[in-house]
Amino acid sequence: MTKRTVRKSNVRNSKKKQSILRKSMPWLVSTLIFLVVIVAGYHYRNGLAYYLGFKSNKISKTSAEKQRLSDVRNYTLLSKYENLPVGIDVSEYQGTILWDSVRIIENNFPLRFVFVRATVGKARADKKFKENWKALKNKNFIRGAYHYYRPNENSKEQADLFIKTVVLKKGDFPPVLDIEQMPKNQTIAQLKVGLKNWLQIIEKHYGVKPLIYSGERFYTDFLKDDFPEYTFWIANYNFFVENLKPDWQFWQFTEKGSVAGISGFVDVNIFNGTETELEALTK
Incomplete structure (x- = not known):
């Protein structure tokens, strides 16, 4: 066989293989998708069973479509960490809360703690703070107050407002x-100076080192290396993140939790430690 004949034969074989591959591709993709769905379904089987057996009968069809994946993930994570304390955080956005009805989340998991937004920047208190804070006083929850920090406002004035608003027992x-925003009128270095100033003023007044809340990306990029002595409460809602990291003392894993007594959604948090360790954090 001549070299020219060999080359033509190779070209024909190559085209034949490509044709077979093209014809097989849809089947291969469909099979892969099917396997992924099966594996995911098995992994989230408890959450799916909860959703199909309870949730689908409790909420509207439109809301169900939006909420389905969150419900499945929420139930899966709460089941996985059922031995760890669970809590929520609230603000004026939850409206009027029926605290006598607030006991469990997702119809199954007891709540142990509640964080309440107290102040926003330097200008105002949360509209529902006094009401929520007072209502929690005699409830069986550990309560905490948080300040929403605005990077472009004076840090001392923000600290003074929090001190004026919150009396800890x-x-x-x-x-x-709570720091989530990037600064507009200053550098990151200047932002960190302001944050440290707020933290120091608050620690001096209350006699206890504050906690810091932020999103995982903000924490990793700007806070982790400069505030190593502080306890962190991290928000990460990624559907595929299912493991608490050692440096996350609290993990806010969803903003779409369901709790009797609260209209609409609420943030849900898992404490990365025992009940004894949780109580050791209190003032």
Whole structure:
């Protein structure tokens, strides 16, 4: 056989293989998708069973479509960490809360703690803070107050507002600094100076080191290396993240939790430790 004949034969064989591959591709893709669905379905089987057996009969069809994946993930994670304390955080966005009805989340998991937004920037208190804070006083929850920090406002004025608004009692969590926004009128370095100033003023007043709340990306990029002595409460809602990291003392894993007594959604948090360790954090 000549070299020219061999080359033509190779070309024909190559085209034949490509044709077979093209014809097989839809089947291969369909099979792969099917296997992924089966594996995911098995992994989230408890959450799916909960959703199909309870949720689908409790909420509207439109809401169900939006909420389905969140419900499945929420139930899966709460089941996985059922031995760890679970809590929620609330603000004026939850409206009027029927605290006598607030006991469990997703119809199955007892709530142990509640964080309440107290102040926003330097200008105002949360509209529902006094009401929520007072209502929690005699409930069987550990309560905590947090400040929503605005990077472009004076840090001392923000700290002063929090001090004016929040009176902590024995058994309450330390104050929490919530930092999520990037600064517009200053550098990251200047932002960190302001954050440290707020933290120091608050610690001096209350006699306890505050906690810091932030999203995982913000924490990793700007806070982790500069605030190593603080306890962190991290928000990460990624559907595929299912493991608590060692440096996450609290993990806010969803903003779409369902709790009797609260209209609409609520943030849900898992404490990365025992009940004894949770109580050790209190003032």
